[in-house]
Amino acid sequence: MWKSIHRHLHRRQATTPPREGCRLFDVPWIIILIQFIVILALVLGLFAFFLTRSESSPPSVYSTRTYQNFELQTLSPSSSPLTFRRRYKSSTETPSTINFDFSEDLEPTLSPVVLPIEVIASTTKSHQSTILENVNSVEVFENDENLRAAVFTSSKICSEIGKSILVRGGNAVDAAISASFCLMGALPNKASLGGGMMMTVKKKNGNVTTVIARESAPMNINLEELKKNPELTHVGPKASGTPGVLNGLYRAFQKFSSNRIQWKHLVTPTIQQCNKGFDLNExxxxxxxxxxxASFFKTNMRNNKxxxxxxxxxxxxxxxYENPLDSFYKGEMAQKLVKEVGGYLTVSDLEDYESDMASALCTEIDTDTKVCGPGPPSSFAVLANTYLATKNMSNLSKVNEFVKSSQGLTYKIGDPMFVKSSKKYAEELSKTSKRTSVETKEVIVNFKENGSTKIFVIDENNMTVSVTLSLGDDFGNLIYSSSGFFWNNKMRYFDLKNDNVPLSIQPGKVPTTMISPIIVVKNDSKKSNNKINW
Known part of the structure; x- marks a missing residue:
């Protein structure tokens, strides 16, 4: 019987055609492989979702308290600086325009009053003499009856370097960046890799954008130490905030460059001039x-150069470097700089630094003219509303009164990462003409920044750039790096006497500033597009 069964099976195997490639076993393995890929994709997707969620939503990082006319945000100690800054960058928007209306507070117009505000509203030849009186060094290109391009700086050689960039096909931003590096060599007391900057850019299409790269307070600051010894915020290692100028210049290059000139070629003219020497100004x-x-001048000055x-x-x-920011804010250079300056600054502060880029604040100052500048922590809005509120006043004593009281508004402007302008603050702003200086007597912050310089560039395509570079006080905190720059002393611009106010000092916070790179835009559609209007 067993032999019969064996013969039957053998006969069946012989008559059954073989299956190519053992398909009987292929199907299950393909299904298993597909299932594995799907499961892996789901796991990775869930991981990415939770990672993105943790980076973008700030539920537990901030604690917000609302005071009389502003909201104050505080960083939770458990949050890392990197997460803190990324969350803020991804969740904050800056309004594109601000309109101030003080018509109810203005007196009837009798005669115009000239205020200490520089507004360039025309670039035709008939106005060139007025423009040139207000700048130290200008490189101008002329074409027929219109001014086609110009570079304004406080150094002749730096204006020439900016001009050379325009001649080689660069745009206004390229020229401003190259001039900025040059000023670090020509005016080390005002422009520095150890400082900060702000830039306002008007493109040919009329869009105005600001880059704010001001210094931020280190995350490891000792608040009690600074309150007990406020002089530490003026001179010495603990006076320095995290420098932002290189970050701001490179972000502007990435966003607005003409792409005709490489980053390296914007820096090279300053390298060459450093070896030739800069003429000392008065x-x-x-x-x-x-x-x-004494040590700085002994090391760097020879034959009045x-x-x-x-x-x-x-x-x-x-x-x-392929990414210039890596050379300064990371690695060996960052470690060297931190060790050299001392104080509260850490490598993490440098690694985590990021500048802000947003639409500019713009307000109409005339029927065909608007002025644009940066938002907080710049006090540009105070400048704009003060101008609007006083431009038709004829009583000088009232003008002076109003200007003094309006300065109190600066104390209500703070780093938007920490201070959010609420509805109550906006209501307060609308009543500034009735404010008295008594309300802000208890706040003592000297906003004067002697260690600052300006750049203004306009190119033939009507791109306009206004830049301010600053160390705070002249020569910053008086510490000169072996890398050839002075460190800032921006910590002194915080209010050390009062807590829970917009100007109070906090880790990671950027202090308020009175300087603003502004651009005045003429809305003149009747003129040809190739004419430059500021």
Whole structure:
């Protein structure tokens, strides 16, 4: 019987055709492989979802308290600086326009009053003499009856460098960046890699954008120490905030560059000039005998020229990096800078730094003219509403009264990462003409920034750029880096006497500033598009 069964099975196998490729076993393995891929994709998707959610939503990082006319946000100690900054960047928007209406507070117009505000409203030849009176060095291109392009700085050689960038096909932003590096060599007391900057850019289409790269308070600051010893915020290592100028310049390059000139070629002219030497201006000559600066001038001044070998070396390194920010804010250079300056600054502060880019605040100052500038922590809005509220006043005493009282508004402007303008604040703003200076007597912050300089560039395509570079006080905190720059002393612009106010000092916060790079835009559609209107 077993033999019969065996013969039957053998006969069946012989008559059954073989299955190619063992398909009997292929189907289950394909199904298993597909299931594995699907499960892996789901796991990775869930992981990415929770990671993105943790980076973008700030439920537990902030604690918000509302005071009389503003809301104050505080960083939770458990949040890392990197997460803190990323969450803020992804969740904050800046309004594109601000309109101030003080018509109810204005007196009838009798005669115009000239205020201490520089507004350039025309660029035709008939107005060139007025423009040139207000700048130290100008490189101008002329074409027929209209001014086609110009570079304004406080240094002749830096204006020439900016001009050379325009001649080579660069735009206004390219020229402003190159001039900024040049000023770090020509005016080390006002422009520096250890400082901050703000930039306002008007493109040909009329869109106006600001880049704010002001210094932020280090995350490891000792609040009690600074309150007990406020002099530490003026001079020395603990006076410095995290520098932002290089970050701001490179972000502007990424966003607005003409793409005709490489980043390296914007830096190279300054490297070359550092080796040739910059002519000393009168301000630096007068300071060359100061005891606190004796070492700086002894090392860098020869035959009335200022040489900057240290700056040349670090700019060479910055220009050679694929990402220039990595050379300064990360790695060995960051460690060297932190060790050198001391104080509260850490490598994490440098690694986590990021500038802000947003639409500019713009307000109409005439029927065909608007002025644009940066939002908080700049006090540009105060400048704009003060101008609007007083431009038709004829009583000088009332103008002075109003200007003094309006200065109190600056104390209500703070870093938008921490201070959010609420409805109550807007109501307060609408009543500024009735404010008295008594209300802000208890706040003592000297906003004057002697260590600052300006750049203004306009190119043939009507792109306009206004830049302010600043260290705070002249020569910043008086510490000169071996890399060829002075460190800032921006910590002194915080209010150390009062807590829970917009100007109070907090880790990661950017102090309020009175300086603003502004652009005045003429809305003149009747003129040809190739004419420049500011």
């Amino acid at each position: 301000d630096l000559k007068n300071r060359s005998d100061a005891p606190a600066l 200022l040489f900057c070998s240290g700056l040349s070396a670090i700019l060479t390194e910055i220009s050679d």
